[in-house]
Amino acid sequence: MQAEGAPTKITQGSRTKGGIGESTLRPDGTLKVTGEFAYSSDMWHEDMLWGQILRSTVAHAEIVSIDTGEALATPGVYAVLTYDDLPTDVRNYGLEIQDTPVLAHGKVRHHGEPVALVAADHPETARRAAAKIKVEYRELPVITDEKSAVAPDAVLVHENRDDHHIGHVPHPNIVHRQPIVRGNVDEARRRADVIVEGEYTFGMQDQAFLGPESGLAVPEEDGGVHLYIATQWLHSDLRQIAPVLGLPEKKVRMTLSGVGGAFGGREDLSMQIHACLLALRTGKPVKIVYNRFESFFGHVHRHPAKLHYEHGATKDGKLTHMKCRIVLDGGAYASASPAVVGNASSLSAGPYVVDDVDIEAIALYTNNPPCGAMRGFGAVQACFAYEAQMDKLAKKLGMDPVEFRRLNAMEQGTLMPTGQPVDSPAPVAELLRRVKAMPLPPERQWESSEGADVRQLPGGLSNTTHGEGVVRGVGYAVGIKNVGFSEGFDDYSTAKVRMEVVGGEPVATVHTAMAEVGQGGVTVHAQIARTELGVTRVTIHPADTQVGSAGSTSASRQTYVTGGAVKNACELVREKVLEIGRRKFGSYHPAWATAELLLEGGKVVTDGGEILGDLADVLEDEAVEVEEEWRHRPTEAFDLRTGQGNGHVQYSFAAHRAVVEVDTELGLVKVIELACAQDVGKALNPLSVIGQIQGGTTQGLGVAVMEEIIVDPKTAKVRNPSFTDYLIPTILDTPTIPVDVLELADEHAPYGLRGVGEAPTLSSTPAVLAAIRNATGLALDRTPVRPEHLTGTA
Amino acid sequence: MRVNFTVNGRPREADDVWEGESLLYVLRERLGLPGSKNACEQGECGSCTVRLDGVPVCACLVAAGQAEGREVVTVEGLADYARQRAQGGCAAGACGTSLQDGRHRPAEGTGTGSQAGEGTELSPVQQAFIDAGAVQCGFCTPGLLVASDELLERNPNPTDADIREALSGNLCRCTGYEKIMDAVRLAAARQSEGV
Numbered sequence: 001m002q003a004e005g006a007p008t009k010i011t012q013g014s015r016t017k018g019g020i021g022e023s024t025l026r027p028d029g030t031l032k033v034t035g036e037f038a039y040s041s042d043m044w045h046e047d048m049l050w051g052q053i054l055r056s057t058v059a060h061a062e063i064v065s066i067d068t069g070e071a072l073a074t075p076g077v078y079a080v081l082t083y084d085d086l087p088t089d090v091r092n093y094g095l096e097i098q099d100t101p102v103l104a105h106g107k108v109r110h111h112g113e114p115v116a117l118v119a120a121d122h123p124e125t126a127r128r129a130a131a132k133i134k135v136e137y138r139e140l141p142v143i144t145d146e147k148s149a150v151a152p153d154a155v156l157v158h159e160n161r162d163d164h165h166i167g168h169v170p171h172p173n174i175v176h177r178q179p180i181v182r183g184n185v186d187e188a189r190r191r192a193d194v195i196v197e198g199e200y201t202f203g204m205q206d207q208a209f210l211g212p213e214s215g216l217a218v219p220e221e222d223g224g225v226h227l228y229i230a231t232q233w234l235h236s237d238l239r240q241i242a243p244v245l246g247l248p249e250k251k252v253r254m255t256l257s258g259v260g261g262a263f264g265g266r267e268d269l270s271m272q273i274h275a276c277l278l279a280l281r282t283g284k285p286v287k288i289v290y291n292r293f294e295s296f297f298g299h300v301h302r303h304p305a306k307l308h309y310e311h312g313a314t315k316d317g318k319l320t321h322m323k324c325r326i327v328l329d330g331g332a333y334a335s336a337s338p339a340v341v342g343n344a345s346s347l348s349a350g351p352y353v354v355d356d357v358d359i360e361a362i363a364l365y366t367n368n369p370p371c372g373a374m375r376g377f378g379a380v381q382a383c384f385a386y387e388a389q390m391d392k393l394a395k396k397l398g399m400d401p402v403e404f405r406r407l408n409a410m411e412q413g414t415l416m417p418t419g420q421p422v423d424s425p426a427p428v429a430e431l432l433r434r435v436k437a438m439p440l441p442p443e444r445q446w447e448s449s450e451g452a453d454v455r456q457l458p459g460g461l462s463n464t465t466h467g468e469g470v471v472r473g474v475g476y477a478v479g480i481k482n483v484g485f486s487e488g489f490d491d492y493s494t495a496k497v498r499m500e501v502v503g504g505e506p507v508a509t510v511h512t513a514m515a516e517v518g519q520g521g522v523t524v525h526a527q528i529a530r531t532e533l534g535v536t537r538v539t540i541h542p543a544d545t546q547v548g549s550a551g552s553t554s555a556s557r558q559t560y561v562t563g564g565a566v567k568n569a570c571e572l573v574r575e576k577v578l579e580i581g582r583r584k585f586g587s588y589h590p591a592w593a594t595a596e597l598l599l600e601g602g603k604v605v606t607d608g609g610e611i612l613g614d615l616a617d618v619l620e621d622e623a624v625e626v627e628e629e630w631r632h633r634p635t636e637a638f639d640l641r642t643g644q645g646n647g648h649v650q651y652s653f654a655a656h657r658a659v660v661e662v663d664t665e666l667g668l669v670k671v672i673e674l675a676c677a678q679d680v681g682k683a684l685n686p687l688s689v690i691g692q693i694q695g696g697t698t699q700g701l702g703v704a705v706m707e708e709i710i711v712d713p714k715t716a717k718v719r720n721p722s723f724t725d726y727l728i729p730t731i732l733d734t735p736t737i738p739v740d741v742l743e744l745a746d747e748h749a750p751y752g753l754r755g756v757g758e759a760p761t762l763s764s765t766p767a768v769l770a771a772i773r774n775a776t777g778l779a780l781d782r783t784p785v786r787p788e789h790l791t792g793t794a
Numbered sequence: 795m796r797v798n799f800t801v802n803g804r805p806r807e808a809d810d811v812w813e814g815e816s817l818l819y820v821l822r823e824r825l826g827l828p829g830s831k832n833a834c835e836q837g838e839c840g841s842c843t844v845r846l847d848g849v850p851v852c853a854c855l856v857a858a859g860q861a862e863g864r865e866v867v868t869v870e871g872l873a874d875y876a877r878q879r880a881q882g883g884c885a886a887g888a889c890g891t892s893l894q895d896g897r898h899r900p901a902e903g904t905g906t907g908s909q910a911g912e913g914t915e916l917s918p919v920q921q922a923f924i925d926a927g928a929v930q931c932g933f934c935t936p937g938l939l940v941a942s943d944e945l946l947e948r949n950p951n952p953t954d955a956d957i958r959e960a961l962s963g964n965l966c967r968c969t970g971y972e973k974i975m976d977a978v979r980l981a982a983a984r985q986s987e988g989v
Contacts, residue, residue, distance in 0.1 A: 035829020
C-alpha cells in the first residue's frame with residue numbers, strides 16, 4: 001500500500017526557449033489550480049492513525065506528574081507517549097544548539113510546549129484522549145524581558161548550558177551577544193552638529209503560512225520510517241530526527257510533500273519527530289495536522305525587539321556616527337537566535353556610509369514563545385529603527401528625507417560596520433530616486449459624483465468616515481539584507497542532472513533536495529536546464545533525501561545556491577555530452593575539436609551558429625548523469641569582540657514609498673499605495689521576481705499596521721493564537737504595489753543574480769510608519785501601529 | 795451516520811461520519827477530495843471555500859450533515875462546472891449570467907505547456923491564475939478560484955473594488971494579492987472577448 005499524495009515527477013515543455021530571463025509558468029501550476037497538488041496535510045494512507053500533541057497550558061513550570069491512564073483506555077487510542085517513552089538518550093533537538101526537548105522533561109519553558117503524544121483512529125478521538133491526560137504543574141516565575149532575564153535572582157531558563165556561546169555571554173539567560181566596533185564613536189560624535197536618539201519597539205510577528213504543519217510517517221519493513229513532510233530543509237530535519245529515533249540516517253527516508261508557504265517558520269522541526277515516534281511505536285502510518293490554533297504554538301516567530309539608536313550628522317547632512325543596542329527576545333529555546341543576532345548587528349547601520357560605529361546585539365532566553373527565522377531575519381527589526389532615525393535626522397536638519405538618505409547612501413566599495421567591503425553594485429541612491437520618481441496616486445480617490453466610496457477609505461465598509469478627519473501622508477525607506485548563510489557556514493547545495501533521449505527528444509531531469517515552498521525554485525531549475533542544455537523538455541524530480549543536501553530555502557539563497565548547483569551540474573553534463581559527440585563524430589568535422597560548442601534547440605552548435613549534430617544522435621540510448629555539490633564564496637565568522645570579518649556572501653537592496661490615508665479621529669489607516677524599487681542583479685523569471693517583491697512588501701505592511709502576537713507580560717501566555725485575533729492583510733488591506741526592477745549584475749553570482757525574497761520585507765514596514773508619521777505628526781516608535789497609538793488612547 | 799449528497803455533479807455517500815465532522819473533513823478525508831484546503835478550520839481564511847447549492851461557503855464551518863441532499867462544487871469540479879455553465883447547463887444552484895462558449899481552454903500558457911497538465915481542461919479562472927502568476931505556494935488558490943468563479947458568474951465585469959470586496963474573505967500570504975487581481979481581471983477580459 002502506497003501513501004496517497006506522494007509527489008511525482010513533473011515534466012514541463014516549452015513553446016519558446018523557456019530559458020532564464022523569461023517569465024515561464026510554474027510546472028506545478030496546473031496541479032495547484034485543479035486541487036490535485038498534494039500538500040503534506042493531504043497525505044493519506046490505508047489504515048493510518050492520527051497523531052495529536054498535548055501542549056503545556058502554562059509558560060514555566062515543573063512537571064510534578066503525568067497520568068496517561070484514562071487516555072490510554074479510550075477506545076480507538078493506539079498509543080500515548082511521554083518523555084519516558086523516548087527510545088534513546090538523544091532527547092533534544094535544535095538547529096544550532098540542541099536545547100529543545102522532543103517532549104517536556106520535568107519542566108516546561110513556554111506556553112504550548114509539547115508534553116505528550118496520542119495516536120488514535122480519528123483525529124477527534126486523539127484530541128479528546130489528549131485532553132484526558134492529567135498533567136500536574138508547579139508553576140515557576142516567568143522571565144519575560146531583559147530586566148527579568150538578567151536580574152541578580154533570575155531563574156535560569158536553561159541550567160547547565162554547555163553550548164559554544166556560553167563562554168562569551170554576560171549572563172546565562174543571554175543566548176548570544178555580538179558587538180561590532182569600528183572607528184571611534186566618541187571622536188566622531190564631536191563632529192556632529194545634530195544628534196538624534198530613539199528607543200524603538202518591534203512586535204512579535206508570525207509567519208502565518210497558510211499550509212499548517214503536517215506530515216505522514218510510514219513505518220518501513222527494515223525498521224525505518226518514511227516521512228512525507230513540508231519543510232524548508234530536508235537534510236537539516238534528517239540530521240535532527242534520526243538520532244532521536246535511534247536510527248541511522250539511511251533508515252529515515254524523507255520526501256518533500258507540498259509546502260503551503262514557509263517564510264522561515266519551517267526551519268525548525270515541528271511535528272516531524274512526533275509523527276515518526278508514533279508510527280514506529282504503533283507500526284502504523286501516522287498523520288499529524290495542526291489546526292491554526294496549534295500552528296501558532298507549533299513554530300517559532302519573528303523576534304520581538306527593543307532597539308536603542310543614536311545617530312549624529314553634520315549640518316550639511318553627512319552621518320558622523322551611529323551607536324545602537326538591539327535586544328531580541330529569543331523566547332524559551334535558541335532556534336536560530338545566534339544567527340539572527342549576527343544579522344541584526346552586522347546590518348544595523350543600514351545601507352549607509354557611517355565609519356564610526358558602536359553596536360551591540362543580544363538575544364535573550366525568556367519564557368516567551370520561541371523565536372527564530374522569519375523572512376528578513378534580524379535585518380527587519382534593525383531597518384525599522386534606523387529608517388525612523390534617518391527621518392528624525394532629516395527633520396532636524398531641515399532636509400528632504402530622500403535627499404538626506406541619498407547623501408549618505410552606500411555604494412559599491414563602501415565598508416560595512418564589519419569591515420567587509422560591498423564588492424558588487426549597491427544602487428541605494430538610485431533605488432530611492434526611482435521609487436520617488438514613480439507617479440503618486442491621485443488624492444481623494446474615494447470622492448465620486450455619488451458621494452464617498454467608503455471602500456476606498458480607512459474603515460472601509462464599516463462606514464466610519466466619508467472623508468472627515470482623513471489626512472494623507474507619504475513616507476520612504478530603504479534597507480539592506482544579506483543573501484545566503486553567513487559567518488563561515490558551509491552553505492553548499494547539491495544538484496543531480498541527467499540527460500537522455502526519450503521518444504526521440506532530449507530530456508533533462510533535475511533532481512535536488514530543494515524545498516519548493518511556493519517561491520518558484522522548480523520553475524527556475526527548469527529554465528536553467530533549458531538554457532544550459534538546449535533542451536525543451538525538463539523533468540523535475542520530487543525533492544527527497546536520495547540526493548545530497550540543497551541547504552535551506554531561507555536567506556534568499558535558493559536561486560543563487562541551488563540554482564548555482566543546477567547550473568554547475570548542467571555544465572558538467574554538457575561537457576560529458578560533448579565528449580561523447582567528439583568521440584562519435586569528431587572525425588567528420590574539425591569544429592568538434594576547435595570550436596566553442598554549445599547545446600541549443602536540441603542540437604550541438606558552434607559559437608558561430610553552425611549545427612554539428614542532433615543531441616538525439618549524440619546520445620542515442622546513452623544517459624549522462626552528474627551529481628555535484630556547489631559552493632559560493634566562503635565567508636568568515638565575526639570576531640566576538642570587534643565584530644570584524646567578511647561575514648556575508650552578498651547584499652540585497654530594496655526601497656519603498658508608502659502613501660497612506662489616516663482617519664485621525666478613529667486611528668484607522670488605509671495604505672493607498674506601496675511602491676517598491678529593487679535591484680535583483682538578474683531576473684531569472686521576472687514574473688516570479690515581482691511576485692516575491694509584492695508578497696514580501698505585504699508581509700512588511702502587515703507588521704506595520706496589524707500583525708502582532710500578544711503575549712501576556714504577567715503569565716507569558718499567548719493571547720491571540722487564531723486568524724480571528726492575529727490579523728494578516730486581506731485583499732482589502734493591501735494596496736496596489738507598483739514594482740520597478742533594476743538588474744545590475746553581481747559578477748560573483750550565477751548569471752549575476754541577487755537573492756530577491758527578503759529585501760522587500762525590510763523597507764516596507766518603515767515606509768508605512770514614515771507615511772503615518774508624515775500624515776499625523778506623531779512620533780510612533782513602535783510597530784505595529786494600532787488605533788490607540790494614533791488617537792492618544794494607548 | 796451516513797451522509798448522501800452530490801459532489802461535482804456525482805451522487806456521493808459517506809459512511810461512519812461522526813456528527814461533529816465538518817463538510818471539509820468529509821470531502822478531504824472520506825471522499826478523497828483534498829483540493830479544498832484546511833488553513834484555519836475556523837472560517838477566517840477562505841481556503842476551504844466550496845459552493846453549497848451555488849452559494850460560496852467555508853466548508854470547515856458546515857457540519858457534514860447539513861450537506862445531506864444538497865449539491866457541492868469543489869475546486870476539483872470547477873472546470874466541469876464552468877463548462878456546463880458555459881453550455882447553458884447548470885451543475886448546481888443558480889447559474890447566473892451564462893458565459894461564453896470557448897472559455898474552456900487546455901492547460902497551456904502563452905509560453906509554457908506543462909506535460910503534467912497536458913490534456914487537463916481548465917476553467918477560465920484557473921487558467922488565468924496560472925498565466926497571471928497568481929499561484930505561489932497555492933494553498934489559498936482552491937478557495938480563491940471558487941470565490942473568483944462565483945464573482946464572475948454574477949458580475950462578468952467587476953471593478954477593482956468589486957474584486958477586492960468579493961475576495962476579502964480569502965487570505966493569501968505569498969502574493970500580496972496583486973497577481974490575484976491581475977488574474978481575475980484577465981479572466982473577466984477573456985470572458986468578455988469571448989476567447
